[in-house]
Amino acid sequence: MSTTTDTPRSDGSAPAGTALEVRDLRVARTADGAEVLHGVSFAVAPGTILALVGESGSGKTTAGLAGLGHFRRGLRHTGGTVLVSEDGHAVDILELTEPERRRLRGGSISYVPQDPALSLNPAMRIGAQILEVLHVHGYGGSEQERRDRVAQVMQDVGMPHDEAALRKFPHQLSGGQQQRIGIAMAFACRPAVMVLDEPTTGLDVSTQALVLETVSELAARHDVAGVYITHDLAVVAQVAQQVAVMKSGELVEQGDCAQVLYRPRHPYTRKLLSAVPDLEGRRSIGDVDAITGDLPAVDAPLDAGGETGTADAPPQPDGAAEAPRPVSPSADAAAGGDLRGESRTVPGEVPATGQAHAGTVSTGNGAIPAGAGSADGPAGPGVTEGPDGTAGGGNASAPEAVLDARDLRLAYGAHQVLDGISLSLRPGESMMLLGESGSGKTTLARCLSGLIGSYEGEVRLDGRVLAPATRQRSVEERRRIQYVFQSPFSSLNPRRTVAESIEVPLRMNYSSTPAQRRQWVLDALDQVKLGREFADRRPGELSGGERQRVAIARALVNAPSVLICDEVTSALDVSVQASIVDLLRTLQIETGMAMLFVTHNIALARHISQRLAVLQRGKIVDMDDTAVVLEQPKHGYTRELIANVPSL
Amino acid sequence: MIARMIVKRLLISVVILLLVSLLVFFATLLLPGDPARAILGQQATPERLAALREQMGLNDPVWLRYLSWLGGLFIGDFGTSAATGGPVSELLGDRIGASLVLMVLAAVIAVPAGILVGTYSALRRGRGGDHTASGVTLVLAALPEFVIGIVLITLFSTTVFTLLPSVTMAPPGEQVWNYPSQLVLPVVTLALVVAPYIVRMMRATMIEVLDSGYVEMARLKGVPERQVILRHALPHALAPVAQVIAIQLAWLAGGIVVIEFLFRYPGMGQALVDAVANRDVQVVQAISMLIAALYVVVNLLADIVGILTNPKLRTEA
Structure with a gap:
């Protein structure tokens, strides 16, 4: 991982141990052609988690979804490459045809959505939803093998895996449980990379701690790379090894977790850090300036x-x-x-x-x-x-x-x-x-x-x-x-x-x-x-x-x-x-x-x-x-x- | 919980039907004319009129007449037709069948077509196909049913193409479905009237569902597009459309009156028009009750479908 940290943008060849590498990614709005991502580059090594940090509108979700070759309505890809490791080979997902891309999605690179309550199909039993992703990617040779895999990932994310649990509907689960189902679904096919889009926003601290633990453990134990999208730097410290800070479609700072969080170089990172409330009250979060232009002169x-x-x-x-x-x-x-x-x-x-x-x-x-x-x-x-x-x-x-x-x-x-x-x-x-x-x-x-x-x-x-x-x-x-x-x-x-x-x-x-x-x-x-x-x-x-x-x-x-x-x-x-x-x-x-x-x-x-x-x-x-x-x-x-x- | 909700809906339906029976009965009382005179004709003597009134119970208090009429409904006795002198049920038997054929055919065509076109529109949002579908359905929805019928007659059975018969002329005693070509225009007209609403509703809910988190998630799971639509999007988009379909099917029961009159189709609607013209009060009451019952039943079915397809209601949280 250390090879890709500091100057990710220049060097051409993908390092061997990279699960996902995004190079000079540019995305623009279809309506007026305005660019929303201005050449973003980052890379993640297997078994490590890169935190993509920024505020709403900074383009972090757009960058994360581009990792899966997906652009939301109204956005289009205008430049750059996204290399995903598929069975050890790097494949540019943006160059693929739609069916080929589908093979990678959920298989080699998977996504955990921000709000599981909206992202799980409310009319499908959770077992069926996990099974579906295995089916689509032809995981395992038999139905029994796939069912065993479902039980196993349920266990991996700390959920009961008996028949009764799998027959539940999403609305019968709490928010934290729903999110763990989302993670189980993303993890089912043993992907090389998981993109996690603010998976703990909206969860309370105990549940958040549990989800963070699950994510770190899965990444470490199964050598999965993670892209963890968040605006909360305190979470980053818990879960990530690498941090990339985004502002208005650009990466402003990137590096090891310890370096970015404790010796931030960019003023924007320092501003974000100063806004994190702490239990001890050592930082005065009242000192924040207007960061996003959201506030005309607070203090x-x-x-x-x-x-x-x-x-x-x-x-x-x-x-x-x-x-x-x-x-x-x-x-x-x-x-x-x-x-x-x-x-x-x-x-x-x-x-x-x-x-x-x-x-x-x-x-x-x-x-x-x-x-x-x-x-x-x-x-x-x-x-x-x-x-x-x-x-x-x-x-x-x-x-x-x-x-x-x-x-x-x-x-x-x-x-x-x-x-x-x-x-x-x-x-x-x-x-x-x-x-x-x-x-x-x-x-x-x-x-x-x-x-x-x-x-x-x-x-x-x-x-x-x-x-x-x-x-x-x-x-x-x-x-x-x-x-x-x-x-x-x-x-x-x-x-x-x-x-x-x-x-x-x-x-x-x-x-x-x-x-x-x-x-x-x-x-x-x-x-x-x-x-x-x-x-x-x-x-x-x-x-x-x-x-x-x-x-x-x-x-x-x-x-x-x-x-x-x-x-x-x-x-x-x-x-x-x-x-x-x-x-x-x-x-x-x-x-x-x-x-x-x-x-x-x-x-x-x-x-x-x-x-x-x-x-x-x-x-x-x-x-x-x-x-x-x-x-x-x-x-x-x-x-x-x-x-x-x-x-x- | 579900059983309780369904029983509650059933009870409400019964109450509604009772209220409708009150309305129908007292509204027909206000119709001008005298049933006894309608049966006997203008030349009847006062004595015979009085005797017939006595026989038909017309001299009883209104509430007693209502109750005996209501009681008759429960045992299938709809009274006596003033025009034919025979029982109303006999008069209506064949006609109900003929009308149902028309309605079922129209529904079988309009509902799937509406869902298909609506889904297609949603998937091609903002492109040519979508704009065409939106424009055509808007025009169709704006036109009254008899205008659509007349346009179709002009196109297909008069000067432009003479392909189809414009009126139904089955010999008495023969069933309408023995002459399928005569059914085409009435059925197509009804389908064209009903389908636009289904298309527009389907398009709207489908667009909403396609933008939802779980559809995006399904795509990001690598699920093939076809399966995304059929398995993740369609079931959710259909639930609100089911209500619109129910309202449209219920509308068919009333809309059929105009269509049947237009095509001289020997159905319930035609019978209603004739009965009103002939002051045949018992027939008017019977048909009104049948149409009302159809409305209530179809809406009840839509409610039950809605309850059964909602997993939140099916399972205790």
């Missing part, structure tokens, strides 16, 4: 505010002060008014208290409780005292928690989704709610916000019990709890402009004028660092990170006291995730709202939350200050989660 305005304590400068919603926004005749008015008061006073105050905690809040640019391990312990409660105290007067009824849930229960049939959950959020506090898929974390978030109204138990806002469903809650109560959804691709109405989407919650307040609302919308856009020019665009024109900012602006525009973020970064690239986390933390400090950050990514803990609650099968098994949970986890499950986090 510039923050610097000013965070350090000096005059945070009002750019993102302060002036509208809030001039015109009392949601006018409510009820008793809530006091609370609401005082909330708006918070959003003005807190920025001034919180950094002050924050600094007292040795940089937990206002460390460096990001205003993320990033480093300074020393002060982490007291930080959580300390910060929450700040806004509580400064909020002053009006909060007599709620000395403690702004949001308080007691003994929440919810069952679907016999399945107990929430099993007696109690938690409380203090004003200005950020809590991470951690759980794997199926743990009930989203259900809990939806119950708190009232989107699910069929729970038992009670949710209190400032000490007053809320009606279970949003429809029965008052406008004021709804305004004070806002929700940001997981996927910004589906939570924004594609036919509405950004401004129209953000304006929707403002319409709850009937006394505002269109001009006022427009002003508030523009202020909210400033707040999320998007800029006013985004107001009249539609979601289709925006990147994932920009869309999520719009969704956050929509939640913020009504100055909520509690913001519930449901897996808001899991659909986004690592570097975009960093900027969103950075933004949320900054906003939270500026406005003094409480935040519940629902996620499956424990590595974000120190970057976002003061307290951490771990949810398992509908129960909170661990809840304490973030540092305490991470350093002295009480529950076995928490320890397991922490152990499974990939790190650089």
Whole structure:
């Protein structure tokens, strides 16, 4: 492998021990002829894994699929060669006819898709799907031999291989199991190369650890070469020996894993690395610059505010002060008014208290409780005292928690989704709610916000019990709890402009004028660092990170006291995730709202939350200050989660 | 779970049929004219009219008449035809058979043709064949069925080519299928009316399925294209189309009225047109109920097919 690492592009002949070699590959769009891959070259040796790293749109999947001689609709091959080793001979797959190419696909070079839920045929039993690939390539001499092979690969990927397991349909398996079926299918014909396209994106850490282990083991034990496409550098460190970093269709850096990850030469690699959240909180992921052009200047305005304590400068919603926004005749008015008061006073105050905690809040640019391990312990409660105290007067009824849930229960049939959950959020506090898929974390978030109204138990806002469903809650109560959804691709109405989407919650307040609302919308856009020019665009024109900012602006525009973020970064690239986390933390400090950050990514803990609650099968098994949970986890499950986090 | 869903669909179907029977019965009550006078003619004496009304139960309260009519339906007694004086079931027996021949032939041609053309269109997306198929089906879908029928008659049985008969003229007592050439035009007309919707739906779902992850995965597994289409794409594309096919088949039951009238075809539709003209209330009720029942049954079948072909419903998760 070392022969092909450093200067892959120049030398002509393929080294003998190469399973896949891509030389000067160029791909262009058919529509306008624009090139999307500008001469990419890499090579993989048998038994090793090359990680192809880059963000969405960098062309890494296009490069990976070209390895199989496949170009998605709208793309065509314009130059370069792809040499695949077939029984020891290198064959240029792009020169072959379609039937010859099919012989290689799934046989000598196979593909593991990103989303197994979409890529397994939902109407075919999994055994039949694995068997099909063996059939097509004429593996083995008899049906029995092929069936034995199916059982064997199932075993190889750590799945049961009895008849009952093989007769299951994909929907009867969990996400991790589906992905292992995808790997089994790719591995069935003993290929020379496997192309794995983000196979663990969307899986939780324990499952991800299992899948990564399976992949490494298969590669090492059976001398299979792997091309592992990902945007997550922490995963790369776990699985790959070689790394190639892609940006906008070009390889910017390539080399041994140790060299690229620990002594990166290209600035882009360094930026990607700095965006990876780590459990220890040593890196401040808030430092990320706009890498993809996704964000116009994340940290510039923050610097000013965070350090000096005059945070009002750019993102302060002036509208809030001039015109009392949601006018409510009820008793809530006091609370609401005082909330708006918070959003003005807190920025001034919180950094002050924050600094007292040795940089937990206002460390460096990001205003993320990033480093300074020393002060982490007291930080959580300390910060929450700040806004509580400064909020002053009006909060007599709620000395403690702004949001308080007691003994929440919810069952679907016999399945107990929430099993007696109690938690409380203090004003200005950020809590991470951690759980794997199926743990009930989203259900809990939806119950708190009232989107699910069929729970038992009670949710209190400032000490007053809320009606279970949003429809029965008052406008004021709804305004004070806002929700940001997981996927910004589906939570924004594609036919509405950004401004129209953000304006929707403002319409709850009937006394505002269109001009006022427009002003508030523009202020909210400033707040999320998007800029006013985004107001009249539609979601289709925006990147994932920009869309999520719009969704956050929509939640913020009504100055909520509690913001519930449901897996808001899991659909986004690592570097975009960093900027969103950075933004949320900054906003939270500026406005003094409480935040519940629902996620499956424990590595974000120190970057976002003061307290951490771990949810398992509908129960909170661990809840304490973030540092305490991470350093002295009480529950076995928490320890397991922490152990499974990939790190650089 | 499946059994429960199917039983539920069955119960809903029964309720729908009951509602339809109410509608049909009370709607026909509103038809102008008097059945007794329709049977006896304009010269009947008041006494004979009164006697016949008494005999037919026309003086009973409306709800009693409804119930006895409904009860008759269950035992196959559709009442007495005012026009012929004989039982309705006897009058309709042959005609139902003749109509079914027409419908089944049209369906057997239109459904596979629609699926084939739709799949072809999807596979040739954006090319000449696809554009042609889209254009032709759009025109056909826009034309009313009698226009298509008249165009076909003009083309094939008048001045252009005189190949096929334009009307059905089977001697009484002989079955329609003994004269296959007379069936061609009505069947082709019906097929041309029904197929475009199937083509367009098939094209749309097929395109969606061809873009799906599992079809791409099948190709990347090295599966031959033919098997990709037949095994991975087609089954998924067919499920939504089955619903459209059901609606089209049910439409055939009603659409046949116009076609049969146009071609003078001795079927149910023709009988319905005649019965309405003759104020033959019992026949109108019977045919309306039959058409409604056909609608419900075909849709029920489509639902059941949908349930059975969905592995998520077949197996407990």
